[in-house]
Amino acid sequence: MSRSVPDWARRAEGAIGTVIDGTGAATAWVGLALVLVVAANVLLRYVFNTGSVALQELEWHLIAPIALFGMAYGMHKGAHVRVDFLYDRLSGRATAIIDLIAALMMIGLAAAVVALSVPYVAQSLQLAEGSPDPGGLPYRWLLKAFIPAGFACFGLQAVAQALHVALQLAQMTSREDAVVEPGRRASEAAALS
Secondary structure (H helix, E strand, C coil): CCCHHHHHHHHHHHHHHHHHHHHHHHHHHHHHHHHHHHHHHHHHHHCCCCCCHHHHHHHHHHHHHHHHHHHHHHHHHCCCCCCHHHHCCCCHHHHHHHHHHHHHHHHHHHHHHHHHHHHHHHHHHHCCCCCCCCCCCCCHHHHHCHHHHHHHHHHHHHHHHHHHHHHHHHHHHHHHHHHHHHHHHHHHHHHHC
16 A cells, blocks of 8 residues: 555545534534424423424424434444444454445445435425425425435445545554564575575
8 A cells, every 4th residue: 555545545534524523513503403492392382382383393303414414423433333242352453344344335325325315305306395284394305305415424434434444454464564574584584594
């Protein structure tokens, strides 16, 4: 692996990490908005004996970006679920290979979901789909657009993870080569004398 490739890969991994951190921060603000909307709905229902269909729909409209962007942020921070009792018993190279395979599979999954969901969002936009309930929120396509956007972020994070693991594997290989190389030289020198 040439020297420029790891530098490029590190910069790409860092740039993607910055994007995912930004979406994670935005998602945290959406979480705060969700708490405020739920509190408003409770206040309207139980104190003023009224309610708003739009506010009730807004609750699950806000859950969508939290879940869809939160999965990429969780992967970025290493807060995702894996079978740790098996994973922790494996060697560093084995865990890196598992992580690389998982990252490549996540890239494929993300690409498939984005490709399949874009026509779904386009159809919703074309129909000017809105809430079927009176007083509900319009622009249902905007809610559906979080599907490809969230999985695009997920795919980006998987690319960053694949780059990170590939760099780790390259470093492991170069360290192993550095350890083996002096031993080879010594045996070659002994054979020559």
